[in-house]
Amino acid sequence: MKQLKDLLFGVSLHAVSGSTAVGIESIRFDSRETGASDAFVAIRGTEADGHRFIDGAVKNGVRAVICEELPQDLADGVTYVEVADTQLALAVMASNYYGNPSANLRLVGVTGTNGKTTVSTLLYQLFKKAGYKVGLISTIKIMVDDQEFPTRLTTPDSLTINKYLSRMNEAGVEFCFMEVSSHGIAQRRTEGLVFEGGIFTNLSHDHLDYHKDFADYRDTKKKLFDGLPKSAFALTNADDKNGLFMIQNTRARKLTYALRSYADFRAQILEQQLDGQLLKIQDNEVWTKLIGQFNAYNLLAIYATASLLGLGQLEILQLLSGLQTVDGRFQYFVSKQRITAIVDYAHTPDALKNVLVTINALRTGNESVITVVGCGGERDKSKRPVMGHIASDMSETAIFTSDNPRREPPRDIIAEMEAGVEPQNVRKVLVIEDREQAIRTACKMAGGGDIILIAGKGHETYQEIAGVRRDFDDYKLVSEVLERLASEV
Known part of the structure; x- marks a missing residue:
């Protein structure tokens, strides 16, 4: 049990009613999970305002309420603390509750539109292969050295982050690599964390359903670097037009990486094949199993980060050559009929274009590219016609289908994608609302040497329709279908 006054250390308090010298068992921000001796933090969320549930938390026996506005009626025996920002207070309190675990390991945050998962996961892989105990907090999973935990958010809530960082401390983890999303930054989930470094990958169209505009999205990402201490490093992609902007106000040591521009760390693509x-990199040649220009940037960022964290140049190059692709990130196989199937998380216009540019660069003859793609429901609608344009313009056939429509009608989403298709490409587009049927159709259309790209969901093993999640795995499905078709020949 912790003292409330200790949990509030570093939190700016506006008003306090009651004693802060009370014992707190747990910190909660969901009133339904509160119990005796807990502290309830009332968060103003996008769908619900936690202040509406203060009375319920009090009935459940909480000893303290942290809020932005004190209730009119204050219950006896409960301490009420008024703060300016409960999201910030929650992050600081979470860090205090778990003993500031981020200060006891070397934490590196990765932000950007695309590449966060690949860079953070492959850094985890590389440092594990180098013999270290390593942690990972990513879209796909949380790793405490060798122990895996599921996650549903790119950047979990601050209590979850600190809980797993604390477990990393207990496991003797030395390095941790963490995806930092714009949502996570905006909702103050990473406040109170001590970062040794920050990495910026790139910035393009995404999450404009949440952010007011692109400038707000960009400026939110920048806050990660603005908050870095002087002792940290800030590594940015100099080829991205927002790269130098990201680090212009940071106190951290500024470093750059690039394929085209002058930079501290440079790389060049010498040769590309489907298998690597x-x-x-820095005048040394290395063969890697990851292909595409976007992966060249990812690998260069990984090389630079490993170097900044103290690994030797030759050791890094050797480890880079052994890295395996991340699930759902240009994950491919070749069937017995010589059909190549590629599953990729590309769910933004830039990511989809990058993958298709890579695929088209690898074509050697008359292979056809069949792209199966959809857009998520209840998310940024402005990217839908752009995605439709890119898929239809850069493929021989584009099959528009459902992604995770959530509670939005799938046909409405697809119609907005169709709006971006230019007249000369209309004949190349098929609309098959059912994703399973769309993938099966692509497999039946493909011939020897053709390439099927299934974009949008990547590593996800579910599909959310009408608010209900059901099992659905793009990679598993396309593998099974192509194997079955090969056996029927």
Whole structure:
């Protein structure tokens, strides 16, 4: 049990009613989970305002309420604390509750529109292969060295983050690599964390359903670097037009990486094949199993980060050559009929274009590219016609289908994608609302040497329709269908 006054250390208090010298068992921000001796933090969320549930938390026996506005009626025996921002207070309190675990390991945050999962996961892989105990907090999973935990958010809530960082401390983890999303930054989930470094990958169209506009999205990402201490490093992609903007106000040591521009860390693509590419990094050649220009940037960021964290140049290059692709990130296989199927998380216009540019660069003859793609429901609608344009323009056939429509009618989403298709490409587009049927159709259409790209869901093993999640795995489905078709020949 912790003292409330200790949990509030570093939190700016506006008003206090009651004693802060009370014992707190747990911190909660969901009133339904509160119990005796807990502290309830009332968060103003996008769908619900936690202040509406203060009375319910009090009835459940909480000893303290942290809020932005004190209730009119204050219950006896409950301490009420008024703060300016409960999301910030929750983050600081979570860090205090778990003993500030981020200060006891070397934490590196990765932000950007695309590449966060690949960079953070492959850094985890690389440092594990180098013999260290390593942690990972990513879209796909949380790793406490060798122990895996599921996650549903790119950047979990601050209590979850600190809980797992604390477990990493207990496991003797030295390095932790963490995806930092714009939502996570905006909702103050990473406040109170001590970062040794920050990495910026790139910035393009995404999450404009949440952020007011692109400038707000960009400025939110920048806050990660604005908050870095002087002792940290800030590593940015100099080829991205927002790269230098990200680090202009940071106190951290500024470093750059690039394929085209002058930078502290540079790379060049020498050769590309479907099974890998040859890179020249800082005047040394290395063969890697990851292909595409976007992966060249990812690998260069990984090389730079490993170097900044103290690994030797030759050791890093050797480890880079052994890295395996991340689930759902240009994950591919070749069937017995010589059909190549690629599953990729590309759910933004830039990511989809990057993958299709890579695929088209690898074509050697008359292969056809069949792209199966959809857009998520209840998310940024403005990218839908752009995605439709890119898929239809850069493929021989584009099949528009459902992604995770959530509670939005799938046909409405697809119609908005169709709006971006230029007249000369209309004949190349098929609309098959059912995603399973769309993938099966692509497999039946493909011939020897053709390439099927299934974009949008990547590593996800579910599909959310009408608010209900059901099992659905793009990679598993396309593998089974192509194997069955090969056996029927």
